[in-house]
Amino acid sequence: MNDVLQRLAELLEQRKQADPQSSYVAKLYAKGMDSILKKVGEEATETILAAKDGDAQHLIYETADLWFHTLVMLAHAGLNPQQVLDELARREGLSGLEEKAARSKE
Numbered sequence: 001m002n003d004v005l006q007r008l009a010e011l012l013e014q015r016k017q018a019d020p021q022s023s024y025v026a027k028l029y030a031k032g033m034d035s036i037l038k039k040v041g042e043e044a045t046e047t048i049l050a051a052k053d054g055d056a057q058h059l060i061y062e063t064a065d066l067w068f069h070t071l072v073m074l075a076h077a078g079l080n081p082q083q084v085l086d087e088l089a090r091r092e093g094l095s096g097l098e099e100k101a102a103r104s105k106e
């Protein structure tokens with residue numbers, strides 16, 4: 001896994017024991033999955049708006065916020081980024097149409 005993702009995933013695990021008063025992530029965990037998902041939705045909307053405004057730095061910043069909140073979501077669900085990377089790796093060998101056909105059989 002990419003070093004930054006690995007370090008962040010480890011930090012997000014450690015934050016499950018942290019005081020919500022001293023940590024943004026611990027505060028999000030304490031609020032629960034619905035609040036985390038609300039942040040994911042807000043950050044997705046902000047990313048879309050940034051993609052449309054044509055400012056590359058703004059788009060990078062908002063995408064980082066979106067990725068970060070999806071990592072918090074995965075951690076709260078007991079999952080880690082490696083599992084998502086493994087799924088992307090599995091798809092590497094398939095064309096988009098093959099992937100679509102495999103999904104329709106599920």
Ligand SMILES: N=c1c2ncn([C@@H]3O[C@H](COP(=O)(O)OP(=O)(O)OP(=O)(O)O)[C@@H](O)[C@H]3O)c2ncn1[C@@H]1O[C@H](COP(=O)(O)O)[C@@H](O)[C@H]1O
Pocket residue numbers: 008011015022023024025026039042064065068
């Ligand atoms: N990468 C991030 C990161 N990206 C974004 N954010 C926070 O996500 C929030 C983004 O939400 P908004 O843009 O809506 O801003 P906001 O109005 O302040 O957000 P809310 O308080 O309304 O939720 C901001 O508060 C940012 O500070 C992050 N907070 C933490 N991290 C990483 O997580 C680690 C642990 O953080 P703590 O738990 O706070 O120690 C940090 O060391 C960082 O590596």
